[in-house]
Amino acid sequence: RAKQNGRQRYEVFSEPLRRQAWDQLGLRAALRRAVAAGAVTVDYQPIVRVADGHLAAVEALARWRDADRGQVPPAEFIAAAEETGLIHELGMQVLEQACRQCAAWHRSFGPSAAPRVAVNVSTRQLLPDAFADRVLDVLDRVGLPADVLELEMTESCAVEPGARPALQALSAAGVRIAVDDFGTGYSSFAALRERTPHAFKLDRSFIARLPEDRPADAIVSAVLALAEPLGATVTAEGVETEEQLHRLRELGCGQVQGFLLGRPTSAAEIERDWLRPPRSLARAQEW
Numbered sequence: 001r002a003k004q005n006g007r008q009r010y011e012v013f014s015e016p017l018r019r020q021a022w023d024q025l026g027l028r029a030a031l032r033r034a035v036a037a038g039a040v041t042v043d044y045q046p047i048v049r050v051a052d053g054h055l056a057a058v059e060a061l062a063r064w065r066d067a068d069r070g071q072v073p074p075a076e077f078i079a080a081a082e083e084t085g086l087i088h089e090l091g092m093q094v095l096e097q098a099c100r101q102c103a104a105w106h107r108s109f110g111p112s113a114a115p116r117v118a119v120n121v122s123t124r125q126l127l128p129d130a131f132a133d134r135v136l137d138v139l140d141r142v143g144l145p146a147d148v149l150e151l152e153m154t155e156s157c158a159v160e161p162g163a164r165p166a167l168q169a170l171s172a173a174g175v176r177i178a179v180d181d182f183g184t185g186y187s188s189f190a191a192l193r194e195r196t197p198h199a200f201k202l203d204r205s206f207i208a209r210l211p212e213d214r215p216a217d218a219i220v221s222a223v224l225a226l227a228e229p230l231g232a233t234v235t236a237e238g239v240e241t242e243e244q245l246h247r248l249r250e251l252g253c254g255q256v257q258g259f260l261l262g263r264p265t266s267a268a269e270i271e272r273d274w275l276r277p278p279r280s281l282a283r284a285q286e287w
């Protein structure tokens, strides 16, 4: 009797937790099947050069549509992939799709019109010895020059000692290293002095507060002043309004990305909206 009550109580109190754990297991199993089937796809978001409105790069963003769950947000399935180790396989699939697409654009539109490609990588991916070789092998296989690829990582990843050999090997081969969500993490000036990235992506929490917020404005200016003599590119993330774009132009920010310029979309739409000559000319004139 007491045992039965205890069990009932246990069930009442743990039901939400149990459901959560169950959902997580289900999500992981479904993700494992999706990765095995090569069902994770890639969308591309334009990164635009402020000076002339030219498509400087595209950021590859992983997309997964599950039959039961619908479109699963990357924040959820990337976390699950990191926890299960699936991130190694998933990450290489995204990298290969993105590099293959970018190589095709380079062949069709030439190296000056075609964009660079930026691919997100998790810290865990950079720790195994084989990572740099696997990336260079993909570039080789799809025929993409190393300096057309930019790897985006968090600040903590860029300063993680275990990631150092991979970052050095990739840098030496010409691959560009970008610090994503810059300003929100844990990198120090000491770390930046030792290892200067090729690019900074200013987190959208700063951009969202432009132009009214004095501290945000000052931080954006400071990052631009820091990046310039280092020869590093700065991309402002999350640009959503004309006012933000106007202020970033005034401050001398090199590149912008955000819903104002374009949402993540298919390769076909990027091609139609940004790479086909008539449209890009029209855009340049509007710009």
Ligand code: C2E
Residues within 6 Å of the ligand: 045, 060, 061, 062, 073, 074, 075, 078, 091, 094, 120, 121, 122, 152, 180, 181, 204, 237, 238, 239, 240, 257, 258, 259, 260, 264
């Ligand atoms: P992120 O690398 O910082 O990517 C930018 C995110 O901001 C994307 O979200 C994009 O859709 C969103 N975004 C772009 N412009 C705007 C804007 O103007 N306003 C707002 N509110 N949001 C904007 P998404 O696609 O949901 O990806 C979320 C995060 O998931 C990414 O953040 C990245 O950290 C991670 N992720 C996505 N794909 C991959 C991948 O292939 N590998 C790894 N390791 N992480 C990935």
Ligand code: MG
Residues within 6 Å of the ligand: 059, 120, 152, 180
């Ligand atoms: Mg990114």
Ligand code: MG
Residues within 6 Å of the ligand: 180, 181, 201, 237
């Ligand atoms: Mg980002």
Ligand code: MG
Residues within 6 Å of the ligand: 180, 181, 203, 204, 237
């Ligand atoms: Mg971000």
